[in-house]
Amino acid sequence: MQHLREGTTDMGDELRVPVSHFVSPEHAARERQVLTRRPLIVGRGSEIPKKGDFITREVLGVPLIVVRKADGGVASYVNICRHRGGRVENAESGTKRFFTCGYHGWSYACESGELRGVPYDEFYTRVDRETHGLNVVWTREWQGFLFVNLAGDPGQPIDDWMGPDVTAQLEDLGVADSEIFLHKSFTLDINWKLVLDGAIDVLHPKFLHPGGVGKLIETNTSVWRGYGPHGQSFSPRTKLGDLARAGEEPEAAWKLIGSNLFLYPNASVIAAPDHVEFWSVWPDPVDPGRSTTEIRFLVRPEILDERMEARLNKSWQILEQAASEEDWPMEVTIQKNSEAWPQGTYLYGRNEQSCQHLHRRLALEMAEVRD
Ligand code: FES
Ligand SMILES: [Fe+2]
Numbered sequence: 001m002q003h004l005r006e007g008t009t010d011m012g013d014e015l016r017v018p019v020s021h022f023v024s025p026e027h028a029a030r031e032r033q034v035l036t037r038r039p040l041i042v043g044r045g046s047e048i049p050k051k052g053d054f055i056t057r058e059v060l061g062v063p064l065i066v067v068r069k070a071d072g073g074v075a076s077y078v079n080i081c082r083h084r085g086g087r088v089e090n091a092e093s094g095t096k097r098f099f100t101c102g103y104h105g106w107s108y109a110c111e112s113g114e115l116r117g118v119p120y121d122e123f124y125t126r127v128d129r130e131t132h133g134l135n136v137v138w139t140r141e142w143q144g145f146l147f148v149n150l151a152g153d154p155g156q157p158i159d160d161w162m163g164p165d166v167t168a169q170l171e172d173l174g175v176a177d178s179e180i181f182l183h184k185s186f187t188l189d190i191n192w193k194l195v196l197d198g199a200i201d202v203l204h205p206k207f208l209h210p211g212g213v214g215k216l217i218e219t220n221t222s223v224w225r226g227y228g229p230h231g232q233s234f235s236p237r238t239k240l241g242d243l244a245r246a247g248e249e250p251e252a253a254w255k256l257i258g259s260n261l262f263l264y265p266n267a268s269v270i271a272a273p274d275h276v277e278f279w280s281v282w283p284d285p286v287d288p289g290r291s292t293t294e295i296r297f298l299v300r301p302e303i304l305d306e307r308m309e310a311r312l313n314k315s316w317q318i319l320e321q322a323a324s325e326e327d328w329p330m331e332v333t334i335q336k337n338s339e340a341w342p343q344g345t346y347l348y349g350r351n352e353q354s355c356q357h358l359h360r361r362l363a364l365e366m367a368e369v370r371d
Contacts, residue, residue, distance in 0.1 A: 001253065003221045004236055004244035009202075010224045015356045016345035022191040022338045028288035032060050034265070034365045039140070039147040039154055039161055041267050041280055042066060044296070045074065046144065046179050047093065052110050055093045059148060061285025064137060065089050065099065066146055067110050074141050076148050077113040077134035081106055088134065099134075108134050143167070143176045144298075162263070165227040169261050170269065173276050178298035181275065181312055184320075185294045190331040191338075192266065192283040192291035193358060198327045199268055199279055200260050200354045202235050208326050212318065217258060224353035229264035229361055233354035260354070264361055275299045275312060277319070289335050295319075 003009050021027050042057045048068040056079060057064045063079035065088070077099075081088050086103035089096070098116060100107040107117035113134035118127050138149040142158040154161065170176065188195070198204075206219035218241045223234040236244075240256035243249075250256070261269040270277040276298045284290035297312055348356045 001244050001249065003223070004218065004241045005247075007221075009221050009351045010353055011350040012224075012353050012356070014350055015348040015352075015359060017348065017359045018345050019338050019342050021359070022194060022335065023288055023342050025286075025288055028283060030366050030369060031283065031362065032285070033369050034362065035060055035283070036150040037154070037365075037369075038265055039149045039158060040265070041145045041263065042076075042148050043146045044144055044180055044298070045141045045146055047146075048074070050095065052095045052097055053093070054089065054096060054099075054110065056089055056091065058285075059150060060283070062137075062150055063087060064148065065134075066139060066148070069111055074139050074146060075113065076137040076139040077108070078137060080135070082115065082132045082134065083118075143170045144178060145175075162230065163228050165225070165232075166230050166261065166263065169232060169259075173269065173271055174300045175269065175276060175298060177300060178276065179301050181297040181299045181304070181309075182316060183294065183296045185292060186324075186328075187290065187292045188328055188332065189290055190328065190335045191288055192281045193362075194331045194334055195281045195291055195293050195328075196262075196266065196268065196279075196358055197355045198331050199270075199281075200233055200262060201352070202233060202354055203349070203352055208330060209322055212322050212326075220351055222351075222354065224357070226357065230262055231264075231354070231357050232259055232261045234259045262354070262357065265358070272315065274303065274308060275315075289339060 040059060042059055042064070043055055043066060047055050048066060051068055051070045054065050054067045057066060064076050065079045066074060066076045069075055079087050079089055081101040081103065083101065083104055083106045086101040088099040088101045088108055096110050098107045098109060105117070105119040106115065108114060109116050113136055115129045115132040118124070121127055138153050140147045140158050147158055159167065202222040203220050205214040205217050216237055218236045218238055221236060221241065225232045235258050237256045237258065240250065240253055259271045263269065266281050268279040270279065278296045278298050280294045282292045297316065299312065348359070
């Protein structure tokens, strides 16, 4: 409220990020090394509700199958046949007891990834069933999210990695029991960090979205809270700004404040009045100038009715229009410009704490990878 009354915002230091960080293949390869060592959210548990349900995903170029096991737990396998490298599952989702490779018919148990069937196995000297199962990837379900860690056990429970502040925020939003209302995916010619920057940037709404969200959200008044690797940006609606500037102190002011909870390294939970937007942004495994953004609307099923469905569809339209007609074209231009002129740095001002966070944290972890 003080920021609104005084026309100020949270401030820290400035940050200069080399333009090469958005275009250099070497830099992108080192980023991928960092990302493989961190739990990444690949989906929601509600996508695989019953025993034998699976989804397939490509995570930093690695094809995975994520399954629901008989005991209610989850597991992931590398979707690469141990015979000669075929995919053992091609569908995006489904329910199976076995995954069978289309090349020569080796089959693997959904429950454990163990090798079960080898046609013509008399022609191999010995195919040890125990040691020829699908490679297993560390997987956990937490607050309804499915996490994988490509580099193996991260050595820390998810609870600790996310920390009490993130946990409390997700609990407040009822995320654990929310279900997917819609799920869309967009592959764009934009470095993944530029997409995340754009989604959390509090300095642009008035300029880039003058007729839309720029009218609803205050530009350049925000509060940033760092939660270790993660963090949260709070932005007041213009309605709250108007009240504050008029010297009023509304009760339940929090209802007029939007928030963006950044889950390091590549996801965001954006709170809306009756749902949350869950964003995850995936760097292309090869091209630094390309990424895939997944957006899911998560809703608490107990409050979903027809009127709310209509509201959610309308919200989606507004979001998609702003993103695809305003944010992403701007970011595509920045990507092209960065490739055209990869020297120098981009400047993140003292008021851009939310955008700075990802770049600072990545730099820290990339320095560790190099040592
Ligand atoms: S590559 Fe899978 S069965 Fe041969
Ligand atoms: Fe925007």
